[in-house]
Amino acid sequence: DQQVKQNSPSLSVQEGRISILNCDYTNSMFDYFLWYKKYPAEGPTFLISISSIKDKNEDGRFTVFLNKSAKHLSLHIVPSQPGDSAVYFCAATSGTYKYIFGTGTRLKVLA
Amino acid sequence: DVKVTQSSRYLVKRTGEKVFLECVQDMDHENMFWYRQDPGLGLRLIYFSYDVKMKEKGDIPEGYSVSREKKERFSLILESASTNQTSMYLCASSSTMSSYEQYFGPGTRLTVT
Numbered sequence: 001d002q003q004v005k006q007n008s009p010s011l012s013v014q015e016g017r018i019s020i021l022n023c024d025y026t027n028s029m030f031d032y033f034l035w036y037k038k039y040p041a042e043g044p045t046f047l048i049s050i051s052s053i054k055d056k057n058e059d060g061r062f063t064v065f066l067n068k069s070a071k072h073l074s075l076h077i078v079p080s081q082p083g084d085s086a087v088y089f090c091a092a093t094s095g096t097y098k099y100i101f102g103t104g105t106r107l108k109v110l111a
Numbered sequence: 112d113v114k115v116t117q118s119s120r121y122l123v124k125r126t127g128e129k130v131f132l133e134c135v136q137d138m139d140h141e142n143m144f145w146y147r148q149d150p151g152l153g154l155r156l157i158y159f160s161y162d163v164k165m166k167e168k169g170d171i172p173e174g175y176s177v178s179r180e181k182k183e184r185f186s187l188i189l190e191s192a193s194t195n196q197t198s199m200y201l202c203a204s205s206s207t208m209s210s211y212e213q214y215f216g217p218g219t220r221l222t223v224t
Contacts, residue, residue: 009151043201043203044215046212049212097142097144097205098159099211099213104153
């Protein structure tokens with residue numbers, strides 16, 4: 001049972017345009033969500049997070065939106081840059097240190 | 112900067128061998144984790160530890176054990192390696208006192224033949 005789903009395995013976007021990566025979850029007990037970025041041959045690095053008490057969090061070019069009623073979160077990257085090309089994982093937790101990760105979306109930003 | 116290091120980047124072992132994967136973090140973090148990453152399955156938690164000598168099973172502990180004798184070091188042990196344990200293994204650490212953010216090592220690509 002996949003509690004955190006990233007239904008798009010891959011996404012291609014032109015440089016300078018917006019990238020939107022989506023994540024759906026099924027467990028209403030999740031109260032904290034994170035996005036990680038992973039380059040080949042490296043471990044994932046933390047990108048941005050959001051608590052369930054918020055519906056938006058911004059950090060520079062990265063914004064995460066949370067829609068609790070739809071159990072959906074999205075990561076917006078504006079403007080997209082070639083260096084953003086990586087695999088993006090969303091993760092969720094219900095207040096413990098145990099995360100459930102999605103399967104990842106491979107983003108390719110075309111120059 | 113938090114640093115999480117893993118003993119090997121690439122490892123090739125034979126079926127039935129006992130395999131040790133070592134992870135060390137330098138930020139005095141209380142929590143440490145072992146994941147495996149497989150295509151189409153994302154990151155799955157094998158074991159985690161919230162203190163020295165303390166451990167809890169994750170989602171896929173079968174075939175694995177762990178050891179945490181010192182706060183900075185967390186070892187994953189494959190008692191008798193099998194081909195279905197061929198995978199990318201990722202170690203992570205986090206602090207109880209800060210956010211939920213986990214810091215990951217670079218990973219060990221293990222191939223069992």
